[in-house]
Amino acid sequence: MTAQRRVVAEVLEGDHVHLTADEVHARAVERLPEISRATVYNTLGEMVSLGEVIEVSTDRRAKRYDPNAHRPHHHLVCGRCGAIRDVHPSGNPLADLPDDERFGFTVSDVEVTYRGTCPNCAATV
């Protein structure tokens, strides 16, 4: 646990938002000016491997990192402004995939992304 890793962890814990790697880097630099982009990428990659944060990619832009790794959830994304909310749908989509639609795959995970328009954007049409 080096200073750099602590800073990255702190940035993620501080705000329960979905930050991009570059945003994490920008905030980390405020606390540790000499931290490099590569280190942030490395550290984020490790944290993902350890299951401490989740990679989310709702658009084609940058991966986002979700510190809410311990409660399974999905995401609701505003197509206009890109806002992301964590949501907890009822039901288990894994159970909705019948065996004859699995093609022999071992299915281990499901990712559900709801898309729509947030109230804020809907108001400012």
Add this chain to the structure above:
Amino acid sequence: MTAQRRVVAEVLEGDHVHLTADEVHARAVERLPEISRATVYNTLGEMVSLGEVIEVSTDRRAKRYDPNAHRPHHHLVCGRCGAIRDVHPSGNPLADLPDDERFGFTVSDVEVTYRGTCPNCAATV
């Protein structure tokens, strides 16, 4: 409808696979050697706007283009080799998102990605 657009359409129709834009370009070049990358991107973009093909992004790499635009479906992805299958789960995940989890959003679409290991990769461990 120019020669270039016809070629792009033919490439997508020819194989019901999920090609990346560059793969589409590579195959288009075989039929029309002077076609440019920009044109393929433009044409694919238009086809997406027209609802003729669907953009799929299962990894952070490239967008893929799914010519199967007329029957709603989701995707099953092998985390090892990246193979993609179209699947048709039972149930409607939209209905699984209760109102109090919508935060005022107008939800219009759901994207479900099942992740796992395909039989081929599972065999070659």
Add this chain to the structure above:
DNA sequence: GCTTGACTTGGACAAAGTCCATTGTAGGAT
């Protein structure tokens, strides 16, 4: 035969991420 407008082209550019050689550092061995 010219003009016009749409389509295409190719190359420059940008964003996100990865790679790698070098540098720095912390902890153990002497």
Add this chain to the structure above:
DNA sequence: ATCCTACAATGGACTTTGTCCAAGTCAAGC
């Protein structure tokens, strides 16, 4: 206390994917 070693961090180059734009091309209509 000093040296060694292993690992982590750095920074810059590079790659991939995609977009943008100025210039070229082509066909239709006047």
